[in-house]
Amino acid sequence: MPEVQHSISGEYHGERKPLFNLAFKTALLTAITLGIYRFWAKTRIRKYIWSSVVGQGDAFEYTGTGLEKFIGFLMAIVILAVYLGIVQMILFYFGLTLFSEPATQAEMVGQMLAIYITFFAVVPLIFFAQYRARRYKMARSRWRGVRFGMENGAWGYALRAIGHWLLTIVTLGVLLPRQTFSLEKYMADRTWFGDAKFEQGGNWTRLYPAMKHLAIGLVILVGGGVLGGVAGSGAIMVIAGIVGYIWVMVGLVSYRVKSFIYLTEHKTLDDTVSFEAAPETSTIVSTVIVGSLVVGLIMALVFAVIGAVFSAMMGPMMLGNSGAQVVGVVFLVALYVLALAMAGALSLVWITQPIIDHIVSSLKVRDAEHLNDIKQRAHDTGADAEGFADALDVGGAI
Amino acid sequence: MGPVTGSFFDGQHAGRHRVEVTLDEGAGTLIVTGPSLSAPLQWPLGRLRALEDLARDYSLTLTLHAETEDEAPRDPARLTIREPAMTARIREVCPDLRKRDLHRGTWRKIWTRSAMAIGAVVLMLFVILPRMADTLATLIPIEREIAFGKSVIAQMERALGATDLGDLRCDGAEGRAALDRMVARLTEGQDLQYDLNVQVFDHEMVNAFAAPGGQVVVMRGLIEDASGPDAVAAVLAHEIGHVEARDATRIALRAAGSAGLLSMVLGDFTGGTIAVVLGERIMQASYTREAEAAADVFALDMLNEAGVDSTGMAEFFDHIDGLQGDFKIPEYLSTHPASEARAERARDNAAEQGATTPVLSEAEWQVLKGICG
Numbered sequence: 001m002p003e004v005q006h007s008i009s010g011e012y013h014g015e016r017k018p019l020f021n022l023a024f025k026t027a028l029l030t031a032i033t034l035g036i037y038r039f040w041a042k043t044r045i046r047k048y049i050w051s052s053v054v055g056q057g058d059a060f061e062y063t064g065t066g067l068e069k070f071i072g073f074l075m076a077i078v079i080l081a082v083y084l085g086i087v088q089m090i091l092f093y094f095g096l097t098l099f100s101e102p103a104t105q106a107e108m109v110g111q112m113l114a115i116y117i118t119f120f121a122v123v124p125l126i127f128f129a130q131y132r133a134r135r136y137k138m139a140r141s142r143w144r145g146v147r148f149g150m151e152n153g154a155w156g157y158a159l160r161a162i163g164h165w166l167l168t169i170v171t172l173g174v175l176l177p178r179q180t181f182s183l184e185k186y187m188a189d190r191t192w193f194g195d196a197k198f199e200q201g202g203n204w205t206r207l208y209p210a211m212k213h214l215a216i217g218l219v220i221l222v223g224g225g226v227l228g229g230v231a232g233s234g235a236i237m238v239i240a241g242i243v244g245y246i247w248v249m250v251g252l253v254s255y256r257v258k259s260f261i262y263l264t265e266h267k268t269l270d271d272t273v274s275f276e277a278a279p280e281t282s283t284i285v286s287t288v289i290v291g292s293l294v295v296g297l298i299m300a301l302v303f304a305v306i307g308a309v310f311s312a313m314m315g316p317m318m319l320g321n322s323g324a325q326v327v328g329v330v331f332l333v334a335l336y337v338l339a340l341a342m343a344g345a346l347s348l349v350w351i352t353q354p355i356i357d358h359i360v361s362s363l364k365v366r367d368a369e370h371l372n373d374i375k376q377r378a379h380d381t382g383a384d385a386e387g388f389a390d391a392l393d394v395g396g397a398i
Numbered sequence: 399m400g401p402v403t404g405s406f407f408d409g410q411h412a413g414r415h416r417v418e419v420t421l422d423e424g425a426g427t428l429i430v431t432g433p434s435l436s437a438p439l440q441w442p443l444g445r446l447r448a449l450e451d452l453a454r455d456y457s458l459t460l461t462l463h464a465e466t467e468d469e470a471p472r473d474p475a476r477l478t479i480r481e482p483a484m485t486a487r488i489r490e491v492c493p494d495l496r497k498r499d500l501h502r503g504t505w506r507k508i509w510t511r512s513a514m515a516i517g518a519v520v521l522m523l524f525v526i527l528p529r530m531a532d533t534l535a536t537l538i539p540i541e542r543e544i545a546f547g548k549s550v551i552a553q554m555e556r557a558l559g560a561t562d563l564g565d566l567r568c569d570g571a572e573g574r575a576a577l578d579r580m581v582a583r584l585t586e587g588q589d590l591q592y593d594l595n596v597q598v599f600d601h602e603m604v605n606a607f608a609a610p611g612g613q614v615v616v617m618r619g620l621i622e623d624a625s626g627p628d629a630v631a632a633v634l635a636h637e638i639g640h641v642e643a644r645d646a647t648r649i650a651l652r653a654a655g656s657a658g659l660l661s662m663v664l665g666d667f668t669g670g671t672i673a674v675v676l677g678e679r680i681m682q683a684s685y686t687r688e689a690e691a692a693a694d695v696f697a698l699d700m701l702n703e704a705g706v707d708s709t710g711m712a713e714f715f716d717h718i719d720g721l722q723g724d725f726k727i728p729e730y731l732s733t734h735p736a737s738e739a740r741a742e743r744a745r746d747n748a749a750e751q752g753a754t755t756p757v758l759s760e761a762e763w764q765v766l767k768g769i770c771g
Contacts, residue, residue: 014453022451044451052453058405058414061449061459061476065469067504074511077519082661085522085655086530092654093534140469144414145407145476192410376413376474379467391662 010363012356013059014052016349022048023348027341037389039073040066042398049353049398050141056368064140064385072385080125080391086122122392129157131187131390138191139380147377151190160186177207177259185261191282193269194374202266210258217247217357254281264363273371276364283358291351299343306335399423402481406430408475419479423491428460430477446488447472448495463499471499504564520664523656531651535644540592543647544611550646551597551609556609558601568598568618576762580627583757584704585636592641596634600770603651604721606633608640610647618770623717627758627766628710630698632744639696645689690734698747707754708747715741 026041043066050062051335073268135150142148166180181204188200224240257279264277310331388394399418407414417432424703430439441462449459457480462473479485489495552563560566581596592612602619608613614637616630624630640646701708719737734740758766 005718018453018455047449047451051449051451058407058478059452059454059459063469067500067508071507071511077515077663081518081522081659084662085527085659087528088650089527089534089651089655092651093538144412145409145474146412192637269411323402372411372413376410378611379469382469393662 006224006367006369008055008365008368010360010365011054012052012360013054014049014353014357016353019045019048020345020349023345024341027344028338031337031341037066039069042066045348046137046398049356053356055143055365058144060142061142061145063142064136064382065072068382068385069387069390072382072387073390074383074386074387076384076391077351079163080388082119083125084366091121123387124158124162126392126394127161128154129386129392129394130161131157132384133394134187134203134384134391135380136382136384136386143193144371145376146194146374147379149192149377149380150187151192153186153190157186176255177211178204180204180259181207181263188263188267192377194377196270196273196370196374199268199271200263200266201268202262207259207262210255210262211251213254214248214251217244217249217251220244220247250285251284257281257284270370270374272367274366276366277359278362279359281360281372284355287354287358288351291347291354293347294350295343298346302342303335303339310335348398399487400484401431402484403478404430404477404479404481406432406435406478407476408435409476416479419477419484421484421487421491428477428488430652441477443492444494446492446495447497447499448489449476450496451730456480456482456485458488460488462496463494465501465730466619471501480623481702482675519659527652527655530649531648532656534651535647538647540611544613544643546650547609547611547613547646551613551615554607554609554615555599558599558603566599566601568600568770570765570769570771572765573598573767576766577769579762580631580634580757580766584631584638584700586704588700588703590642594638594641598769604718606637608637608646610644610650611643614641621767621769624710625713625717626710627756627763628707629714629717630710630766631704631706631757632701632708632711633713635694635697635700638700639693641694642688642696643689645686645693649686649689687735694735694740694743698744702747702751704757705752706757708744708751710749712741712744 023041023045026037026044029037030041043062043064044063046062050060053060092328131154135152135154138148138150161183164175164182167175168179171380181200181202185200191198220240221244224244225237228235228237228240258281260279264275268274401418404417404419405414406417413434415432415434417430417435420429420431422429423443428441428443430441431570441460445463447461447463449461452459457478460474460477460479463471464473465471468474479488537738546722555563555566558566577596577598583592585594594614596614596616598616598618598621601617602622603617604619604623605615606616606620614634616633616637620633621630624633697711698708701711715737719741756763
């Protein structure tokens with residue numbers, strides 16, 4: 001089989017208008033169907049985004065169906081209804097039995113925490129659902145007609161994720177790189193493209209440089225607080241608070257970007273194919289800021305106009321007219337749903353898509369000629385088709 | 399028509415085949431040839447399907463309808479064509495290009511899974527969780543329940559605007575004594591499980607509530623608006639009914655189990671929050687309406703035992719009815735039964751009551767009204 005260049009650069013071909021139309025239309029359908037259409041909506045948006053990602057002229061394909069997601073969701077509901085209902089109530093009961101007379105403010109807070117203990121019933125399931133969701137997305141992704149795939153391992157992932165999170169929390173974040181690296185390695189080492197296996201190389205300690213800005217932000221935050229406290233200066237505390245907060249936020253993005261680059265560049269496929277990634281923190285941060293401003297501006301403009309027209313037309317009629325009041329309320333609810341649908345679609349095309357575009361365009365596949373030799377892998381049923389993730393509302397923008 | 403060039407992926411390997419595509423409308427086939435293909439492919443037009451929702455919609459990616467085990471009944475092979483005239487012609491002559499095919503047995507799967515999911519949720523919400531809540535509510539140690547109730551009251555106080563705990567509590571000594579006499583009159587000779595802790599909050603709301611563990615709070619607004627001491631006694635008796643039935647604890651337990659369930663089912667879709675709030679409201683309302691009706695029955699019994707005229711209760715419900723004005727919440731949304739019906743039951747009861755005496759003397763009533771100073 002002929003011609004594949006030695007290296008392939010990622011391209012992104014998605015556009016604003018068609019994706020906005022698709023997202024807006026499917027969001028309205030979702031609202032009309034009381035949420036049932038959300039599985040099809042998500043599937044159709046994925047089909048668009050996957051097909052926008054192109055390597056050497058060949059687009060990715062998302063083969064999932066809304067129907068299998070819906071059925072998977074129903075299955076997850078049966079299990080979760082029983083599990084969550086019973087476990088949450090029992091945990092809440094034990095939360096209650098921990099109660100004693102709340103004498104101080106601190107004890108009252110403690111008691112409220114005891115009530116929110118129910119949250120912990122969900123934690124292992126969230127990690128489980130995260131792995132399952134990634135496995136499903138992999139199983140439904142194809143490039144050049146060949147499937148990606150991931151092995152079983154959701155419970156193993158959930159266990160490890162809980163352990164790593166506990167370690168990270170106990171060490172006040174010092175072991176965050178170890179968590180990031182190990183969890184990604186667990187998933188990457190179980191990922192396949194056709195009959196070719198991915199492998200995560202590298203070492204977790206090499207992720208520490210990625211934490212630089214996060215650390216600087218924390219130092220400003222803590223140092224400024226201490227300094228301000230010692231000097232008795234509120235101004236220092238406020239300035240350090242604002243600067244430190246922004247620095248930490250940007251530092252978090254920077255950590256994710258830099259660790260993504262390191263992890264990507266140390267992945268291999270079949271020990272042969274390797275990858276390059278060069279996304280920029282500054283581009284992502286500015287995309288988020290500019291995107292949010294644009295979305296906010298468009299929303300404000302559109303709804304100021306609708307609101308003005310509405311109050312000019314309906315305002316006088318509604319005085320003392322209960323029929324018109326009902327119409328008014330219905331109109332406001334419709335407006336609210338419309339606003340949510342529009343905000344979702346706008347942030348998809350102004351924030352999410354540009355970020356995907358930036359990351360995909362920065363990717364490079366080296367020694368790609370080996371891809372020609374890769375054979376198809378067997379179909380994966382997809383298990384719950386992300387049903388647990390949908391029921392627990394786990395998962396990102398797309 | 400054709401031939402035009404295209405890219406073909408055989409679904410077995412990741413290598414790309416450069417192919418020539420010819421549309422033979424007479425034979426009803428699409429013919430795919432290429433040097434790397436072992437033999438030319440003949441794709442019947444009736445089985446051709448196109449991928450949808452694609453970003454680059456100027457290109458057409460085709461596959462075949464086939465009974466495979468894949469997520470959709472599709473052949474794994476893919477053919478992509480860009481040439482505009484050819485893609486336009488294929489879209490014209492292939493009627494089923496956009497057809498959504500389902501695997502056999504899909505509908506049965508949808509129905510059985512839907513029935514199972516709905517069954518599980520309904521069973522949990524209406525049978526298992528309420529039963530469990532009832533059982534757990536009786537298992538919980540009373541001192542824990544009291545502690546929980548106190549923290550509920552403390553939260554309530556904060557929500558009503560108290561900056562420090564205890565700010566809202568009215569404790570005029572004489573008023574307190576009158577209130578205690580009222581409680582004593584009502585509970586005399588009754589075998590209650592809980593030690594009652596009745597308090598008055600300095601707030602204008604016309605309301606009263608029972609928290610777990612025997613805590614009852616009456617708002618100043620209710621005492622001021624009441625037609626007389628008998629009305630306040632009726633409200634107290636009603637709240638004592640809740641206390642004895644452990645309603646607050648049961649409802650808190652139920653809510654802990656059902657809240658997560660509902661938001662899970664309805665999901666986080668656009669406008670979903672409205673649906674969740676409404677759904678929870680309906681659920682909660684049907685739970686509590688029953689409890690309210692039971693507490694009314696309990697209150698009437700208590701009033702009869704204590705020889706207190708239940709006309710006060712009827713007057714109170716009339717008053718509540720008046721407060722609601724013309725705009726009424728439909729009963730299925732409301733946590734309380736309709737006020738007219740409750741007033742009527744109290745009046746019917748009053749007609750059959752034996753000798754009654756006011757629960758407090760006029761002087762004591764005036765003192766109670768001034769409990770908040």
